[in-house]
Amino acid sequence: MTPPTPEPEATRPPPQRRPGGRTARIRAQVLDAVRAELGEHGFDGLTMEAVAARAGVHRATVYRRWGDAGGLLADVLDAASDDDWQPPDTGSLQDDLAALNHEIHAALTAQPSVMTALIAASFRSEKAAHAQQRLWEDRYNRCESIVSNAVQRGELPPHTHARAMLIAATAPMYHQLVLLHTPPDPHLPDHAARTVFLAATAGAFARPPATEEP
DSSP states (O other): OOOSSOOOTTTOOOOOOOOOSHHHHHHHHHHHHHHHHHHHHTGGGOOHHHHHHHHTOOHHHHHHHHOSHHHHHHHHHHHHTTSOOOOOOOSOHHHHHHHHHHHHHHHHHSSSOHHHHHHHHHTTOHHHHHHHHHHHHHHHHHHHHHHHHHHHHTSSOTTBOHHHHHHHHHHHHHIIIIISOOOOOTTHHHHHHHHHHHHHHTTTTBOOOOOOOO
8 A cells, every 4th residue: 555645755763674474476577577577678768567468466556566667677786785785895895896897798798688778777867866875885885895995904005985986997898788789798797807907006095094083
């Protein structure tokens, strides 16, 4: 049942992990159907009716629970934050960054690429845009362990700016494959990782420790 006065999308907290049983099963079926429909037809071809038919769920259930296509997309993105994914931990900063980039590269070049379709859809749906922002925050927060582990191993200077370094390392995947639509380059993940590794170990992302006010 839809709440009578939902919170504004920008301030709504991330949804809590859903209960099991039939409710969870229906949600899983519907979200799988959304991913498949989005990958095959894109945002413009995503309809509540097609999702319901593909999921084997009555369309009234889909409308009642998710409201519209934006609600479906937002839940797909929020569901990604419920997983147990962890960033690579190879024992080497350069290898961790390379492994992370290879994961991103594979997701962006998959056929069809649901990840690319979700990124594109977030520009068309405010609900999806807010959910995607929550997912980015979740993933960057998890990946900060790559940086903290490297600092502990002595590979990086203390006070390395984790978020800035991670963005620099992964950005070439999105820039080349999503924005420029360049052909997939199997060497790109390793090259981008090594470039940022060299810059980071030289102190390019280090920031001075905060000083206390006198």
